[in-house]
Amino acid sequence: xxxxxxxxxxxxxxxxxxxxxxxxxxxxxxxxxxxxxxxxxxxxxxxxxxxxxxxxxxxxxxxxxxxxxxxxxxxxxxxxxxxxxxxxxxxxxxxxxxxxxxxxxxxxxxxxxxxxxxxxxxxxxxxxxxxxxxxxxxxxxxxxxxxxxxxxxxxxxxxxxxxxxxxxxxxxxxxxxxxxxxxxxxxxxxxxxxxxxxxxxxxxxxxxxxxxxxxxxxxxxxxxxxxxxxxxxxxxxxxxxxxxxxxxxxxxxxxxxxxxxxxxxxxxxxxxxxxxxxxxxxxxxxxxxxxxxxxxxxxxxxxxxxxxxxxxxxxxxxxxxx
Amino acid sequence: xxxxxxxxxxxxxxxxxxxxxxxxxxxxxxxxxxxxxxxxxxxxxxxxxxxxxxxxxxxxxxxxxxxxxxxxxxxxxxxxxxxxxxxxxxxxxxxxxxxxxxxxxxxxxxxxxxxxxxxxxxxxxxxxxxxxxxxxxxxxxxxxxxxxxxxxxxxxxxxxxxxxxxxxxxxxxxxxxxxxxxxxxxxxxxxxxxxxxxxxxxxxxxxxxxxxxxxxxxxxxxxxxxxxxxxxxxxxxxxxxxxxxxxxxxxxxxxxxxxxxxxxxxxxxxxxxxxxxxxxxxxxxxxxxxxxxxxxxxxxxxxxxxxxxxxxxxxxxxxxxx
Numbered sequence: 001x002x003x004x005x006x007x008x009x010x011x012x013x014x015x016x017x018x019x020x021x022x023x024x025x026x027x028x029x030x031x032x033x034x035x036x037x038x039x040x041x042x043x044x045x046x047x048x049x050x051x052x053x054x055x056x057x058x059x060x061x062x063x064x065x066x067x068x069x070x071x072x073x074x075x076x077x078x079x080x081x082x083x084x085x086x087x088x089x090x091x092x093x094x095x096x097x098x099x100x101x102x103x104x105x106x107x108x109x110x111x112x113x114x115x116x117x118x119x120x121x122x123x124x125x126x127x128x129x130x131x132x133x134x135x136x137x138x139x140x141x142x143x144x145x146x147x148x149x150x151x152x153x154x155x156x157x158x159x160x161x162x163x164x165x166x167x168x169x170x171x172x173x174x175x176x177x178x179x180x181x182x183x184x185x186x187x188x189x190x191x192x193x194x195x196x197x198x199x200x201x202x203x204x205x206x207x208x209x210x211x212x213x214x215x216x217x218x219x220x221x222x223x224x225x226x227x228x229x230x231x232x233x234x235x236x237x238x239x240x241x242x243x244x245x246x247x248x249x250x251x252x253x254x255x256x257x258x259x260x261x262x263x264x265x266x267x268x269x270x271x272x273x274x275x276x277x278x279x280x281x282x283x284x285x286x287x288x289x290x291x292x293x294x295x296x297x298x299x300x301x302x303x304x305x306x307x308x309x310x311x312x313x314x315x316x317x318x319x320x321x322x
Numbered sequence: 323x324x325x326x327x328x329x330x331x332x333x334x335x336x337x338x339x340x341x342x343x344x345x346x347x348x349x350x351x352x353x354x355x356x357x358x359x360x361x362x363x364x365x366x367x368x369x370x371x372x373x374x375x376x377x378x379x380x381x382x383x384x385x386x387x388x389x390x391x392x393x394x395x396x397x398x399x400x401x402x403x404x405x406x407x408x409x410x411x412x413x414x415x416x417x418x419x420x421x422x423x424x425x426x427x428x429x430x431x432x433x434x435x436x437x438x439x440x441x442x443x444x445x446x447x448x449x450x451x452x453x454x455x456x457x458x459x460x461x462x463x464x465x466x467x468x469x470x471x472x473x474x475x476x477x478x479x480x481x482x483x484x485x486x487x488x489x490x491x492x493x494x495x496x497x498x499x500x501x502x503x504x505x506x507x508x509x510x511x512x513x514x515x516x517x518x519x520x521x522x523x524x525x526x527x528x529x530x531x532x533x534x535x536x537x538x539x540x541x542x543x544x545x546x547x548x549x550x551x552x553x554x555x556x557x558x559x560x561x562x563x564x565x566x567x568x569x570x571x572x573x574x575x576x577x578x579x580x581x582x583x584x585x586x587x588x589x590x591x592x593x594x595x596x597x598x599x600x601x602x603x604x605x606x607x608x609x610x611x612x613x614x615x616x617x618x619x620x621x622x623x624x625x626x627x628x629x630x631x632x633x634x635x636x637x638x639x640x641x642x643x644x
Contacts, residue, residue: 026547027469028398028531029365031461034356042440043351044456046409048447076350087368087454118364125370127449132409134366134456139353147349209350225348 019116060105166260208268232293341438382427488582530590554615
């Protein structure tokens with residue numbers, strides 16, 4: 001009996017991604033054991049062609065971004081990766097070479113981040129591609145980092161640099177001069193999940209998340225979960241050299257950097273007494289962290305102060321699909 | 323700070339579906355514990371509007387079918403449900419009432435099957451809706467049922483009735499006379515995951531799966547995993563009364579019943595010595611089971627014998643997306 005094209009495609013491109021417990025992606029489900037003394041952490045994020053990535057993006061980076069935005073959710077919980085399930089609805093007529101490159105990107109990042117595929121579903125859609133990934137990880141019970149727990153008086157910290165991804169998208173759309181092979185586009189296409197830092201924050205950070213919808217909007221989530229406000233200084237927010245250059249050329253880009261999203265940096269709260277500890281652990285994890293403000297008593301609002309000390313007015317809190 | 327429409331939609335429709343460990347669907351991931359002595363079972367299935375369900379299908383049944391086809395994968399492994407993550411890419415402009423009804427259907431079946439939402443992602447697509455669900459379950463280590471393990475000489479068993487869903491789809495497409503509120507359409511829209519039966523087969527069934535792509539094609543999977551063939555008798559395959567009536571009116575429908583898919587019945591192998599045991603456990607689980615043939619030595623091929631004892635020629639082994 002010959003196998004239909006669907007199974008041949010899975011065997012050719014996706015079976016090599018399968019890990020232990022995946023039963024070769026040939027069964028109805030994967031079966032695995034969670035190590036004793038670890039809690040299971042699960043998250044799911046989807047990417048739609050033309051919405052979360054561009055049709056012209058290299059398929060390798062599409063696969064890698066799909067995995068990385070999910071790994072970033074594990075990082076935000078302080079968890080370590082275990083495996084993933086992926087459901088792909090490819091646009092009808094997608095070239096086999098596109099799918100092969102997409103799978104190659106996944107394979108590369110699986111090796112880099114130490115996880116493997118556990119299962120999924122492969123189908124087609126008459127519309128643009130819909131790619132969905134569910135990630136599984138584990139965490140020690142006392143190391144779970146959640147959005148709730150910041151207190152008025154805590155510092156607001158952020159990892160890496162903010163706004164690169166939002167600017168990279170503008171470069172790709174031709175709205176901003178820049179190089180499609182440059183730093184900003186690379187940051188849009190290949191976010192860096194901060195797994196080492198997320199794991200290192202256990203016991204010091206009081207609350208945290210990864211910045212996906214924009215710094216200001218996501219800080220608002222920490223405020224609402226804590227029942228307090230936050231004030232950040234725009235001048236303290238870390239920007240990359242290419243982002244600083246873009247901002248120098250057009251100061252009106254500042255709100256884009258602060259609210260644009262696609263950062264996948266960790267945003268977290270910690271007590272002022274733990275500043276040295278946070279910096280030591282971040283250094284050990286090989287990631288820069290920056291204090292950009294503090295949590296304050298009062299309503300769950302985020303205030304951004306400009307270089308002039310005045311409250312900035314931001315038209316949009318961040319990215320929304322609706 | 324006002325919340326964007328996306329968060330309001332999640333809060334309104336999906337947060338009420340959240341279970342323990344889901345952190346109110348407000349965090350980056352869910353955190354949960356797998357009970358000691360149980361293995362984790364995970365599977366993912368996606369449904370695309372116009373491919374896996376019809377745009378005119380009631381949204382309640384779309385949500386319920388999405389959950390049920392995934393529950394069926396747990397049933398096929400002998401596992402019990404724990405929770406699920408769902409990523410939805412709704413078509414742009416989908417009415418709030420549609421999403422509300424979709425969520426109501428999920429809520430109804432969550433209660434019926436004893437599980438809850440653990441997380442997910444809500445987005446939009448300019449194309450038809452893509453709905454993806456990852457299901458988590460648990461199983462006792464010695465009760466895992468996989469596709470591999472049938473032996474030549476084993477019986478081929480199937481639960482319930484075959485072909486109803488494929489005929490129901492034809493009714494909805496106007497290709498077959500019938501009632502849109504009748505049994506066949508109901509079976510297409512609301513498959514019945516055989517969780518009790520799957521759990522009851524532990525230690526007796528040697529291999530099994532759920533029939534989603536068509537009886538003949540899915541039996542081929544058991545043959546390939548076992549390295550042997552199978553022979554089934556078309557006259558022994560269980561059909562519902564409405565399916566028998568359709569077949570009497572048009573005998574050319576027989577291949578549709580045998581290869582059409584959308585059955586979500588359990589197809590499994592067991593030794594002839596265990597016939598009474600299988601029947602007793604199925605009776606206790608409240609599900610009819612039928613012996614439809616046997617596994618035979620030789621190549622991994624499925625032979626269907628017609629009422630005349632001759633080998634039937636089936637144009638297509640089953641459903642494929644590509």
